[in-house]
Amino acid sequence: MISPETLVFGVLAALGLISMVATFMAVMERDLLKAVLFSAVQSTAYAFMFYILMAPDILLVYVPVAVGLYPAVILFLIKKTERFEGGEEG
Amino acid sequence: MRRAYKYAVLTAMIVSTLALALAVSAGGLGYALPFPAVRNLAYWYLKTTYNPFMPKFTASAPEAVTAIVWDYRGLDTLFETSVFFLAIIASMALMRGIDVRVPKSINLNKYGMSAIVKTVTKITVAVILAASASIALHGQLTPGGGFQGGATAAVAPLVIIVIFSLYFAVGSGVKKKSMLTLRTLGLLGIGVTSFAVVVAGLILGKATYIFQNQPKEAAPVGFPSHILGVPMGGTLLLFNVFEFLAVAAGFTIVFLLLSVPEESVRRVLGGGEEHD
Amino acid sequence: MIDVNTFLFSVLVFSLIMNLGISLYGIFWRPSLVKKIIALTILGDTANVLAIVVGYRAWIAPNRPPIPPVLTTWKPTAADLSRFSSLAVDPLPQALVLTAVVIGLAVTVFLVFLTIQVYRLHGTTDVRKIAKLKG
Numbered sequence: 277m278i279s280p281e282t283l284v285f286g287v288l289a290a291l292g293l294i295s296m297v298a299t300f301m302a303v304m305e306r307d308l309l310k311a312v313l314f315s316a317v318q319s320t321a322y323a324f325m326f327y328i329l330m331a332p333d334i335l336l337v338y339v340p341v342a343v344g345l346y347p348a349v350i351l352f353l354i355k356k357t358e359r360f361e362g363g364e365e366g
Numbered sequence: 367m368r369r370a371y372k373y374a375v376l377t378a379m380i381v382s383t384l385a386l387a388l389a390v391s392a393g394g395l396g397y398a399l400p401f402p403a404v405r406n407l408a409y410w411y412l413k414t415t416y417n418p419f420m421p422k423f424t425a426s427a428p429e430a431v432t433a434i435v436w437d438y439r440g441l442d443t444l445f446e447t448s449v450f451f452l453a454i455i456a457s458m459a460l461m462r463g464i465d466v467r468v469p470k471s472i473n474l475n476k477y478g479m480s481a482i483v484k485t486v487t488k489i490t491v492a493v494i495l496a497a498s499a500s501i502a503l504h505g506q507l508t509p510g511g512g513f514q515g516g517a518t519a520a521v522a523p524l525v526i527i528v529i530f531s532l533y534f535a536v537g538s539g540v541k542k543k544s545m546l547t548l549r550t551l552g553l554l555g556i557g558v559t560s561f562a563v564v565v566a567g568l569i570l571g572k573a574t575y576i577f578q579n580q581p582k583e584a585a586p587v588g589f590p591s592h593i594l595g596v597p598m599g600g601t602l603l604l605f606n607v608f609e610f611l612a613v614a615a616g617f618t619i620v621f622l623l624l625s626v627p628e629e630s631v632r633r634v635l636g637g638g639e640e641h642d
Numbered sequence: 643m644i645d646v647n648t649f650l651f652s653v654l655v656f657s658l659i660m661n662l663g664i665s666l667y668g669i670f671w672r673p674s675l676v677k678k679i680i681a682l683t684i685l686g687d688t689a690n691v692l693a694i695v696v697g698y699r700a701w702i703a704p705n706r707p708p709i710p711p712v713l714t715t716w717k718p719t720a721a722d723l724s725r726f727s728s729l730a731v732d733p734l735p736q737a738l739v740l741t742a743v744v745i746g747l748a749v750t751v752f753l754v755f756l757t758i759q760v761y762r763l764h765g766t767t768d769v770r771k772i773a774k775l776k777g
Contacts, residue, residue: 279704285650292657299661299684303668308676315680318661322691330710330731331694332509333431336501337743338687340517345617346683346750348524352624353676353754357761361674362768376671383663390659391652398648402700404732411734412727416713419720430711430733435740446741453748457755509712513744597716620751624758635762 506599516613552612697735
């Protein structure tokens, strides 16, 4: 029915839209913990994009770095500083 | 007035981003769909990365990306490793004087998470270390390599510090100094490997160059390309192993610095500043 | 009117550039230092994905997708090599993106330590309050 090429490009377009929504919610969210989680969702969408674009070396770097190490380091940072943007008013 | 200015700038940013996105996706990059042929440089790299018909001109690694990273463009990777090292040194300099003091009589069972989590972590850490070593070792044959394995192996000390406790990690020898020693050993290994062929060439009296991997037309000294019939990639294997060691140790230093509790920091910073 | 594949690929490129714009807004307009760091990592990652998208290759036939730049036989014939170089994706952007990911990670780690030190010395991570302090 639909050719494999259209299917692959359709999946890429869907992943692009998911990453756009996740980026918007990560930037607009005032609770920094939820912002880090949205950024991890966006990194997962990018990791799928790297796999479909036939770049397995970059995928093997990107999954531990952007889904594992960046949220861990920023979570340490949030624990040591403030959790809500603009003070603790919530 | 400030409000109107702010909203004007914001609208300009949104409009220009939308216009740029539409222009690029409709053909601004020179095409709307990718080309069916690659550029000449990429064609040359793909043709010569593992070509037994041109033994004086090939890189002898079936994996093109690792060959480009460590053989064709090895100097780029050297400077990238030094940038990473500089970032770690700068972070250590920012946090100097702050050290974790493990009390003499400490009951480690009281710290950390429950027994179920600890048992599962013991199995998971072994699996993580084995998988990351495998990724680093076969970097010249399949997708993988030194940095990929090192970043995966850096998850293991993070998990140990969070689940067991920082005192357990420091108590079993994972200290800043020992990890810095490991990292320096890894970087020294990279330096020695990049000069290995030069030293061999000087001894034999032939011309060589730094970062050389395979024998070339005018520089006929190099590493053996196949060992027992398996392509070993020459310097690529050694570079991957040393980079794995260096990256894993570097990330462990970062996590050790980040997980110091704030009370011991306040003691160093002079009893806590008065914040207003 | 317009080809379906072209439209879908344009949607991908459009969403990536919109990500660039949104993360730039996050860096400039949000007052918290931690939010700026998060938006900076998103900006760097989006630039890397754009580089890999530029290195992609079109399908030469509807059931022959491009292959990753890894040779899978250890005793290739000349036909193997020419098939490999006519189907494989560009390996050079992938090597450059590898370097870029590592450098972005180094910069982010250093920025995190700087932010911790700013919080310890001034008690806040809000740039509006920090700008009002004197020294």
